[in-house]
Amino acid sequence: MTVDAVLGVWRNVAMPLWSFFKDTRNVFKKDELGLEISQIALPAALALTADPIASLVDTAFIGHIGPVELAAVGVAIAIFNQVSKIAIFPLVSITTSFVAEEDTAVSLRGEAKEIEVMEMGPTVDDERDELIPKLGFTNKVSPTISSHIKLSEGRNQKRHVSSASSALVIGSVLGLIQALFLIFASEPILNYMGVKSDSPMLKPAQQYLILRSLGAPAVLLSLAMQGVFRGFKDTKTPLYATMVGDIANIILDPIFIFLFGMGVSGAAIAHVISQYIISLILMWRLMDQVYLLPPSVKDLQLGRFLKNGSLLLMRVIAATFCVTLAASLASRLGSTSMAAFQVCLQVWLATSLLADGLAVAGQAILASAFAKNDHDKVKATASRVLQMGLVLGLVLSVVVAIVLQFASGLFTKDVHVLRHLSLGIPFVAVTQPINSLAFVFDGINFGASDFAYSAYSMVSVAIVSILCLFVLFSSHGFVGIWVALSIFMSLRALAGCLRMGTRTGPWGFLKG
Incomplete structure (x- = not known):
């Protein structure tokens, strides 16, 4: 291919994509769209970062026990996150889109029926006569107004949402499967991660992983319910529940770890208790809005969930395998490198997930708009959330670079771990804008129900990134791992750019 041909392809991709980044002066405009995004994104971002922040608190407490325990918990958390994300991410993402689409369809049918009634009036006088005394109106109230009130009341009552019921069933089953798998296969998995039978990390890592696994049913069920609330564009309820649970975790951590002398086991128990608290709060709130049991088994959309879930499952396995492989390679460098990698990774994920709040907002709004x-x-x-994501990433880059330089001592006092931290901090800071765009592009594609492209593109990105991990780890060790992870996130962002830039799939309307 000639240089002119390459430039021509690039122009065909860049020009449509550039249209999403025009009028950046309106990025924080407080119009209707801006307020809708903010009302969904801010609580979602805070809820998403709450769990990594709780893990950071665990890391800070455990770091004061010793570097071996810190490294052991780092490996255990990496395993738990890997297995959890395989189940959680497809479930939450699909639930958000399906609930948003179903809720929008119900609203459109309700609006159409309301317009019809307002134009034609009621056809059954008895219904009108029964409604008026119940509402306390006199017989002077017009039939049109009475019918309008009745329909409005009906939309505010509890309702059947089949996709919500399906998500709860699948989440419960997957949670039990995950707990059993991690409990009975903990030692072989740790051996695969580089924690051998003669390693001092094996015992604390196994203790933490087994106890943490007892909370898996609560984790998957609560996140399935979060997907339902997101589909309703309600991200405040999950935020409140998560805050209560994580505050409980922070309070219980020092009690179990130091006061009761339980060490890493105490940290795991505190985390499990917090997850069940979150799940119970969400269940209580959801029962006020929807019927948890569907009218019949036929109303469950299990086939639709499994079809699209299998695509996202492929995507999540590819994505999380790269991060887990990186953790495995870091553990092979010893407890010092693994401890530093754990701190950098937790900060990397916690800050990047702020952009995932924008992704959630984009997904929920886009699913409704496409419907x-x-x-x-x-x-x-799409334009607004991409612009917000880029600005957020640039701000986070500066904040992380400054804060981590001074806050590293909060996680450990070990001089060798601190030296390795200084090598990873620049990568954590510089990749923030890239990470933000990658997460936002994911939310946009999910909102468009473009699950197939999301899956296949991620598999391609993962293959290249895994090769980079092995090559760069062999030649540059700890630094090479972070260079490979930076490449991984860059390719994820590029994949999102290409889909919209080429105006294919659900973005074909941009050709018009």
Whole structure:
């Protein structure tokens, strides 16, 4: 291919994509769209970062026990996150899109029926006569108003949402399977991660992993419910529940770890208790809005969930395998390198997940807009969340670079671990804008229900990234791991750019 041909392809991709980054002066405009994004994104971002922050608190407490325990917990958390994300991410993402689409369809049918009634009036006088005394109106109230009130009341009552019921069933089953798998296969998995039978990390890592696994059913069920609330564009309820649970975790950590002398086991128990608290709060709130049991088994959308879930399962395995492989390679360098990698990784994930709040907002709004075929709102929403994501990433880059230079001592006092931390901090800081765009592009594609492209593109990205991990680890060790992870996130962002830039799939309307 000639240089002119390459430039031509690039222009065809870059020009449509550039249209999403125009009018950046409106990025924080407080219009209707801006307020809708903010009301969904801010609580979602805070809820998403709450769990990594709780893990950071665990890391800080355990770091004061010793570097071996810190490294052991780092490996155990990496394993738990790997297995959890395989189940959680497809479930939450699909639930958010399906619930948003179903809720929008119900609203559209309700609006159409309301317009019809307002134009034609009621057809059954008895219904009107029964409604008026119940509401305390006189017989002077018009039939149109009475019917309008009845329909409005009906939309505010509890309702059947089949996709929500399906998510709860699948989440419960997957949670039990995950708990059993991690409990009975903990030692072989740790051996695979580089923690051999003669390693001092094996015993504390196994203790933490087995106890933490007891909370897996609560984790998957609560996150399935979070997906339902996101589909309703309600991210405040999950935030409140997560905050209560994580505050409980922070309070219980020092009690179990130091006061009761339980060490890493105490940290795991505190975390499990917090997850069950979160799950119970969400269940209580969800029962007020929807019927948890569907009218019949036929109403469960299990086939639709499994079809799209298998695609996202492939995607998540590819994505999380790269991060887990990186953790495994770091553990092979010894407890010092693994301890430093654990701190850098937790900060990397916690800050990057702030952008995932924008991704959640984009997904929920776009799913509704696509259901209405409102392409103007689709383009406006995608443009706004991408611009916000880029600005957020640049701000995080500066904040992380400054804060980590002075806050490293909060995690450990070990001089060797601190030296390795100084090598990883620049990568954590510089990749923040890239990470933000990658997460936002994911949310945009999920909102468009573009699950197949998301899956296949991630597999391609993972293959290249895994090769980079092995090559760079062999030649540059700890630094090479972080260079490979930076390449991984860059390719994820590029994959999102290409889909929209080439105007294919659900973005074909941009050709018009």
